[in-house]
Amino acid sequence: MIPEQLAYDLQQRVKDAVTHREAAIDVLKELQRHYGWLTDEALAEAAQLLGLSTLQVEELATFYEMIYRRPVGRTVIHACDSISCWSMGGEPLLRHLEKILEVETGSTTADNAITLLPCSCLGNCGDAPALMIGEHLYGRVTPERAVAIIEQLRLGMPTKTTS
Amino acid sequence: MTQILLRQDHTGQCLSFGQYCDAGGFEALRTALGGMSPNDVQQAVIDSGLRGRGGAGFPTGKKWSFVPRNLPGPRYLICNCDEMEPGTYKDRVLLEQNPHILIEGMALTCYALGVEHAFIFVRRGYEQAAANLRTAIGAAKQAGFLGSDILGSGFSLQLDIHQSAGRYICGEETALINALEGIRANPRVKPPFPAVKGLWGQPTVVNNVETLANIPAIIAHGPTWWKGLAATPEAAGTKLFCISGHVRNTECFELPLGTPLGKIIDGPCGGMRPGSTFKACIPGGASTPYFTREHWGVAMDFDPVAKAGSRLGTGGIIVFDQNTCMVAATLNLTRFYARESCGWCTPCREGLPFLVHTLEKIEQGLGTESDPDILREHVHALNYAFCALAPGAMGPVEGLLRLFEDELREHITKGRCPFGD
Numbered sequence: 001m002i003p004e005q006l007a008y009d010l011q012q013r014v015k016d017a018v019t020h021r022e023a024a025i026d027v028l029k030e031l032q033r034h035y036g037w038l039t040d041e042a043l044a045e046a047a048q049l050l051g052l053s054t055l056q057v058e059e060l061a062t063f064y065e066m067i068y069r070r071p072v073g074r075t076v077i078h079a080c081d082s083i084s085c086w087s088m089g090g091e092p093l094l095r096h097l098e099k100i101l102e103v104e105t106g107s108t109t110a111d112n113a114i115t116l117l118p119c120s121c122l123g124n125c126g127d128a129p130a131l132m133i134g135e136h137l138y139g140r141v142t143p144e145r146a147v148a149i150i151e152q153l154r155l156g157m158p159t160k161t162t163s
Numbered sequence: 164m165t166q167i168l169l170r171q172d173h174t175g176q177c178l179s180f181g182q183y184c185d186a187g188g189f190e191a192l193r194t195a196l197g198g199m200s201p202n203d204v205q206q207a208v209i210d211s212g213l214r215g216r217g218g219a220g221f222p223t224g225k226k227w228s229f230v231p232r233n234l235p236g237p238r239y240l241i242c243n244c245d246e247m248e249p250g251t252y253k254d255r256v257l258l259e260q261n262p263h264i265l266i267e268g269m270a271l272t273c274y275a276l277g278v279e280h281a282f283i284f285v286r287r288g289y290e291q292a293a294a295n296l297r298t299a300i301g302a303a304k305q306a307g308f309l310g311s312d313i314l315g316s317g318f319s320l321q322l323d324i325h326q327s328a329g330r331y332i333c334g335e336e337t338a339l340i341n342a343l344e345g346i347r348a349n350p351r352v353k354p355p356f357p358a359v360k361g362l363w364g365q366p367t368v369v370n371n372v373e374t375l376a377n378i379p380a381i382i383a384h385g386p387t388w389w390k391g392l393a394a395t396p397e398a399a400g401t402k403l404f405c406i407s408g409h410v411r412n413t414e415c416f417e418l419p420l421g422t423p424l425g426k427i428i429d430g431p432c433g434g435m436r437p438g439s440t441f442k443a444c445i446p447g448g449a450s451t452p453y454f455t456r457e458h459w460g461v462a463m464d465f466d467p468v469a470k471a472g473s474r475l476g477t478g479g480i481i482v483f484d485q486n487t488c489m490v491a492a493t494l495n496l497t498r499f500y501a502r503e504s505c506g507w508c509t510p511c512r513e514g515l516p517f518l519v520h521t522l523e524k525i526e527q528g529l530g531t532e533s534d535p536d537i538l539r540e541h542v543h544a545l546n547y548a549f550c551a552l553a554p555g556a557m558g559p560v561e562g563l564l565r566l567f568e569d570e571l572r573e574h575i576t577k578g579r580c581p582f583g584d
Binding site: 018019020021022023024025026028029050059060063064065066067081082083084086087088119120121122123124125126127128132135136137 | 246247248249250251252254255280286287288289290291325326327328329330331342343344345346347348363405406407408409413414415445449479481483487492495496498499502503505
């Protein structure tokens with residue numbers, strides 16, 4: 001169940017949209033923010049809010065890179081693997097992240113803190129290699145900076161987004 | 164050299180609404196609403212020679228002219244800020260510096276088209292750009308440049324932001340319209356084109372951020388002045404070039420359209436980084452065929468780049484040095500397209516993973532003599548896909564075959580990548 005305030009906010013968002021469906025991505029994102037990932041329960045709630053079938057919502061939920069239909073850790077690190085980052089050491093950086101997090105790309109650390117995912121171009125190509133953590137873009141991420149960023153994440157501290 | 168798009172305040176921060184207005188911002192909107200008809204605005208854009216900055220380079224005024232003005236019901240304008248073409252980040256830089264210019268450009272465009280409700284479709288990851296836009300929309304509304312009866316002209320405009328959740332195909336205009344409607348973002352069949360039947364079945368224009376941001380200067384200074392900002396008589400206006408890869412300065416530069424490639428790399432890019440020599444570049448974002456040293460003098464404008472065998476695309480230049488394996492680079496690019504294929508049509512859904520498999524084999528030293536021909540057949544066959552994604556994906560593969568066939572064959576004859584792992 002979602003809190004009353006969130007339900008009310010989402011109902012307002014749906015009501016203000018030109019058609020209910022236009023609000024679908026906002027609704028999915030907010031429910032994901034609440035649950036951490038888009039659970040089956042969240043999917044059903046979204047369908048009800050939007051006046052759609054769960055299948056129609058599933059069609060959307062499985063389409064987007066940043067909607068998680070499987071459990072993720074408290075923080076998700078998206079590591080760009082597109083051409084500009086690739087040319088500036090994106091692949092070694094991803095291997096390094098796997099090593100220091102002790103996970104394979106696509107999985108979550110044992111303490112459920114961090115999920116490591118590859119992603120398509122983040123539009124931070126001038127500051128390659130790039131990561132997106134939460135809603136923040138990180139650029140020029142050297143292996144040393146990656147260690148520092150993860151240490152600070154684990155301590156729940158704010159991190160610097162550029163070198 | 165005149166810059167009209169990129170502007171920062173003295174601390175390098177986002178321009179405030181007040182700073183934008185003090186520098187002449189929203190004067191073009193005043194001029195248009197004060198004494199120009201919607202047709203006058205459209206004619207100025209036609210006369211300027213402005214071509215779309217999102218990749219295809221279609222003449223903007225002509226695109227506007229396809230919108231029928233006599234159909235009942237609303238018309239829509241959508242600003243395409245789903246900037247997901249690898250190597251492209253110009254729209255983000257522009258909106259992080261100067262969101263107001265886009266709002267003024269959209270207001271002018273909506274006035275020209277008779278649009279009263281417009282959307283900005285922002286990709287996932289551009290949260291700062293979206294936040295800047297929200298602030299800028301609030302300020303413009305308060306100052307009377309958005310909302311109802313703008314500057315007492317009777318023209319009204321509601322401007323909303325739609326934030327997406329990350330998928331390259333949403334940049335294709337019909338897929339974008341589906342995404343905005345909350346439908347799975349497969350592309351739609353064309354015709355009917357969006358100009359006739361787009362968002363919610365109504366006439367719709369989809370323009371890129373940079374395209375719309377150029378409108379205020381065209382109206383404020385006139386189409387002739389604006390056209391003259393280019394480096395050649397054939398080109399028109401300035402262009403945002405966003406640079407990545409092995410040069411010293413990997414930044415976004417606003418330069419005269421038609422500036423030669425070599426002048427961009429040796430000039431604002433500061434040349435190659437220490438230890439690197441130029442081998443090749445992608446001239447206009449991930450879907451454009453490679454350029455090599457022989458293209459050093461090509462004017463970076465739509466037609467000259469096309470004549471030289473590539474596309475100006477988004478203006479995202481990705482530079483590779485002597486240690487870059489072009490098979491590996493092409494493999495990386497093809498993997499991106501295979502992942503981002505929406506799966507709607509067979510050539511794209513099945514063809515791209517097969518190409519990834521073939522390129523992987525070659526890169527691992529397991530390629531066979533027939534593989535280059537297999538690649539060539541696919542470059543041809545994938546043109547029959549439903550939308551432009553798969554033909555775009557073939558840009559780098561075609562470039563690899565045309566410019567680097569020796570390097571490709573060396574992988575096969577030696578049974579390994581000549582550049583090591």
